[in-house]
Amino acid sequence: MMELIVNLLLASCVMLTAAIVYTKDLLLAVVLSGAEGVMVAVIFYLLLAPDIALVQVAAGVGISTAFFIVGLRKLRRHEE
Amino acid sequence: MIDLLLNVAISMFVLSIVFSLYRMIRGPTVPDRMLALDVISYGLAVVMGLIAIVSGSPYLIVISFSLALWFFIGALYVARYLEGEEIGE
Amino acid sequence: MSLKDSIIGISFVALMTAILIYAFLGYPEVGFVRPLGEFYLYNTFNFNEQGWWSASPNAVTGVLWDYRGYDTLYETMVFYVGIVAIALFFEKESSLRRTSGMTVIVRATTKLVFVFILTSAMAITIFSVKTPGGGFQGGSIMAIAYIAIIIALSRGFLPELRMDLSKAHLIKIFGLILIFSLTVIPVAYSLASGTVAYALQNQPKPWSEFGYPTFLGLYSLSGGMVIPIQVGELVHVGMGFTIMFLILTEREGKKELGGKRS
Incomplete structure (x- = not known):
């Protein structure tokens, strides 16, 4: 059961990565990268590594998204 | 009895996560998707807390705090961007 | 495409x-x-x-501080050098101008959540002996609190929280000095007295006459010198991310705009 859930989450990570690569809307890409970070944090939680999941939620999801949004403010939102 | 109640609560929250996942995949605009992600994350935080209660290991509950607290901030970033003003002013 | x-x-x-x-x-x-x-x-x-x-x-704390303590110490050093490089390239004289920020609902909620986030950062750091967490996790959560204040209220609200760019630099250096002195003092003691002392020790060793927790009176609290070092790393990492965000949200080309207006 646990392996099935972890495999589903890994597959959804791959699909989210493909969506991030192919989308033209950079704000949507930032939101989807936040969603992918949450998926990875849930995988770490299910594999019983709560300290790594804490780093992932705080630094990988919270702070990197803030820096992406600040960088996006200085650029254009839509590609091409 | 209490185990049955906890299991029912976990399955109901997972069902609500699945429904919000539909809105996140389908949602035409970015604010729709951000709100759906908000709802998913709050549901995940509650599910993590319930799993910690069921499995009887209280150190698993720490992540659910920070996940719930972050997603308030995450919605704040996107709202500030969509307001169209300089960030930090 | x-x-x-x-x-x-x-x-x-x-x-x-x-x-x-x-x-x-x-x-x-x-x-x-x-x-x-x-x-x-x-x-x-x-x-x-x-x-x-x-x-x-x-066992995780044992690996991090006893067996691989210098690894953790130099990671902190690398983080410090990165912050110094960013500050060197992008820092201008900062203007913390107070503006209205977002709507009143968001402002009131953010002030509430700021207290919650700071409390959880402190708790994750101090109770890291028994629960998952530590200095880096607590520090990044603390930085999220200040970033939320900058976004929802404005940069000009930070002086009301007794926080400033130069004060943030000072607090960060204080955290680094705390870690550095806790590391160096046993080495100096050992060299001076010729006895055995452990540089990055977690728990006091019975055969070594220099032990931090009995020396500081911290034995009943947690055992070990994990808590002072973690508090130093909390302050260091949190203030470091706050300084990076403050520098990067500085408005570009302000002087040219002012020149055109006058």
Whole structure:
């Protein structure tokens, strides 16, 4: 059961990565990268590594998204 | 009895996560998707807390705090961007 | 999007998927322990053979501070050098101008949540002996609190919280000095008196006459010098991310705009 859930989450990570690569809307890409970070944090939680999941939620999801949004403010939102 | 109640609560929250996942995949605009992600994350935080209660290991509950607290901030970033003003002013 | 871009994207995703599947196939079974893991499991809390023990009940803390303490110390140093480089390139004279910020609902909620986030950062850091967490996690959560204040209220609200760019630099350096002095004092003591002392020790060793927790009166609180070092790292990392965000949200080309207006 646990392996099935972890495999589903890994597959959804791959699909989210493909969506991030192919989308033209950079704000949507930032939101989807936040969603992918949450998926990875849930995988770490299910594999019983709560300290790594804490780093992932705080630094990988919270702070990197803030820096992406600040960088996006200085650029254009839509590609091409 | 209490185990049955906890299991029912976990399955109901997972069902609500699945429904919000539909809105996140389908949602035409970015604010729709951000709100759906908000709802998913709050549901995940509650599910993590319930799993910690069921499995009887209280150190698993720490992540659910920070996940719930972050997603308030995450919605704040996107709202500030969509307001169209300089960030930090 | 052209055909070439699609081929590059699809092949990249396929390569990453193959690597992930390969890594997952090589995942060891439950109960399998590598020789290095056997060393740590055997020696971390072994009363009978005290040659390599760390006397730390938490094996992760033992590995982080007793066996690989200098690794953790130099990671902190690398973080400090990164912050210094960013400040050197992008820092201008900062203007913390107070503006209205977002709507009143968001402002009131953010002031409430700021207190919650700071409390949880302190709790994650101080109780890191028994629960998952530590200085880096608590520091990044503390930085999220200040980033929320900057976004929802404005940069000009920070002086009301007794916070400033120069004050943030000072607090960060204070955290670094705390870690550095806690590391260096036992080495200096050992060199001066000619006895055995442990530089990055977690728990006091009975055969060494210099032990931090009995020396500081902290033995009943947690055991070990983990808490002072973690507090130093909390302050260092949190203030570092706050300084980076403050520098990067500085409005570009302010002087040119002012010149045109006058």
